[in-house]
Amino acid sequence: MIAAHNLCKSYQTRRGAKVVLDNISFSIRKGDKLGILGCNGAGKSTLIRIVGGIEDPTSGTVTRTMSVSWPLAFQGGLAGGISGIDNLRFICRIYEVDFPSALASVEEFSELGNYLEEPVKNYSAGMRARLAFAISMTVNFDCYLIDEVSAVGDRRFNEKFKKRLTDKTKDCSVIMVSHFYGVIREYCNMAAVLDNGAFRMFPEIKDAITYYEHVLQKKNITF
Amino acid sequence: MPTESLRAAFRIQYRVIGALLRRELVTYTGKKGMEFLMLMIEPMIFTVALVILTTFKNSIVDKTIPVVAFAVSGFAIMWAIRLQIMRTMPVILGGVPLLYHRYVKTTDIVLAKGILLVFSSTLSFFVLVPALVLLGIMEVPVNILLVATSWFLVQWYALAFSLIVGPLSALYSAGLRISIILGVLHAFSTGAFYMIDWFPKEYHKPLLYLPMLNACEMMRDGMFGDICTTHYSVLYIVFFNIFLTYVGLVFCRKCANRSSFYDSGP
Numbered sequence: 001m002i003a004a005h006n007l008c009k010s011y012q013t014r015r016g017a018k019v020v021l022d023n024i025s026f027s028i029r030k031g032d033k034l035g036i037l038g039c040n041g042a043g044k045s046t047l048i049r050i051v052g053g054i055e056d057p058t059s060g061t062v063t064r065t066m067s068v069s070w071p072l073a074f075q076g077g078l079a080g081g082i083s084g085i086d087n088l089r090f091i092c093r094i095y096e097v098d099f100p101s102a103l104a105s106v107e108e109f110s111e112l113g114n115y116l117e118e119p120v121k122n123y124s125a126g127m128r129a130r131l132a133f134a135i136s137m138t139v140n141f142d143c144y145l146i147d148e149v150s151a152v153g154d155r156r157f158n159e160k161f162k163k164r165l166t167d168k169t170k171d172c173s174v175i176m177v178s179h180f181y182g183v184i185r186e187y188c189n190m191a192a193v194l195d196n197g198a199f200r201m202f203p204e205i206k207d208a209i210t211y212y213e214h215v216l217q218k219k220n221i222t223f
Numbered sequence: 224m225p226t227e228s229l230r231a232a233f234r235i236q237y238r239v240i241g242a243l244l245r246r247e248l249v250t251y252t253g254k255k256g257m258e259f260l261m262l263m264i265e266p267m268i269f270t271v272a273l274v275i276l277t278t279f280k281n282s283i284v285d286k287t288i289p290v291v292a293f294a295v296s297g298f299a300i301m302w303a304i305r306l307q308i309m310r311t312m313p314v315i316l317g318g319v320p321l322l323y324h325r326y327v328k329t330t331d332i333v334l335a336k337g338i339l340l341v342f343s344s345t346l347s348f349f350v351l352v353p354a355l356v357l358l359g360i361m362e363v364p365v366n367i368l369l370v371a372t373s374w375f376l377v378q379w380y381a382l383a384f385s386l387i388v389g390p391l392s393a394l395y396s397a398g399l400r401i402s403i404i405l406g407v408l409h410a411f412s413t414g415a416f417y418m419i420d421w422f423p424k425e426y427h428k429p430l431l432y433l434p435m436l437n438a439c440e441m442m443r444d445g446m447f448g449d450i451c452t453t454h455y456s457v458l459y460i461v462f463f464n465i466f467l468t469y470v471g472l473v474f475c476r477k478c479a480n481r482s483s484f485y486d487s488g489p
Contacts, residue, residue: 054480055482056481070323077324
């Protein structure tokens with residue numbers, strides 16, 4: 001189980017404190033797939049970093065009784081100065097994963113070929129996302145945190161990504177944040193909308209999407 | 224948050240620092256097998272250059288002191304500390320992507336870099352001194368244990384200092400500048416260019432407040448023995464190092480799980 005209790009987060013700016021998360025509470029059980037929708041700057045990434053335990057909330061607590069992955073995002077988790085293989089080695093050491101079998105799986109999934117031996121800083125955004133996702137799939141977690149990883153992939157990769165995620169996380173939990181409901185609609189079984197610091201949970205995905213569209217309309221955002 | 228027992232936490236930290244060290248080594252040279260050579264040579268270049276310069280110019284006030292040993296002790300200490308400060312300054316902001324892994328803490332990132340540099344300058348010192356002795360340029364130190372102990376205290380000081388300048392440079396926009404100044408000040412506060420005994424007696428006491436000047440005098444005592452008079456207090460260096468380590472750990476604690484790092488971009 002992962003439970004967030006009364007999470008608040010505010011950032012100091014030159015014009016006083018800006019509240020990003022305002023008294024958020026939720027909990028998910030093993031097997032739940034939670035999608036969180038929010039516009040740019042709504043605090044999605046902040047929330048996922050707090051749940052992942054790499055950033056402290058201003059107040060409130062997060063209780064984790066299962067292992068949680070690092071936030072899988074475009075950037076973060078990978079070191080730019082070293083090659084993809086060395087990144088994998090680093091992560092295998094930290095999470096105590098067998099390197100040879102992990103390498104085989106990363107080679108197969110990422111389809112990066114010889115690029116795996118190049119420094120990650122020379123990768124394109126898509127390549128980086130592929131590597132980040134492939135590496136994270138080699139470590140077994142009870143819950144995966146995903147921060148818009150699928151948004152940079154092409155169609156083929158997104159298909160592969162969805163299939164792999166579905167296979168891998170059949171019995172696991174997932175918390176996924178996105179500004180677009182495409183993947184969330186197909187993949188999650190519960191959804192929430194983050195807007196203006198408030199967190200609204202919906203048991204039905206379609207209700208969340210309807211509400212989110214309403215939020216977007218208020219801000220004159222269309223897809 | 225799952226609170227690991229102290230033992231489990233140490234096990235994780237050991238694993239993480241090990242992984243970070245290997246990453247540092249790979250980043251350092253990019254080529255396997257070259258790491259040790261590079262690590263050893265880099266701190267040596269500066270020391271050797273200054274030793275040659277000092278020897279030829281022989282700018283030492285007290286002509287009874289062996290000039291090479293004087294220069295080696297002073298510049299090796301000064302450079303070990305300066306290298307440590309210069310290199311650990313940018314290390315936290317450069318390592319932000321690694322902080323995404325919950326087990327990796329800012330303290331580990333600074334420590335991994337610091338330990339690598341301790342290893343680097345120590346290797347270089349303990350290769351350079353025997354080499355100079357074998358070449359007959361330098362006498363065998365009178366008290367090797369004293370030299371080794373002072374070197375240990377210098378490295379402890381340098382590592383503790385890196386725990387301060389690492390977070391300081393990452394936390395405050397002025398921190399980087401302050402760290403640079405702190406680094407430069409060590410050129411003059413380590414006895415690379417002078418000995419306490421060259422000053423009039425009334426200046427001895429204030430000079431002894433400089434911890435690394437104490438360590439430098441200690442090393443010279445071990446190198447020359449009774450040729451010259453040295454002034455130092457081992458206890459003072461130890462207490463100063465404990466204090467410095469404490470301040471460093473407080474700074475590192477301030478850095479843990481900071482929000483501002485993640486928004487500063489890659």
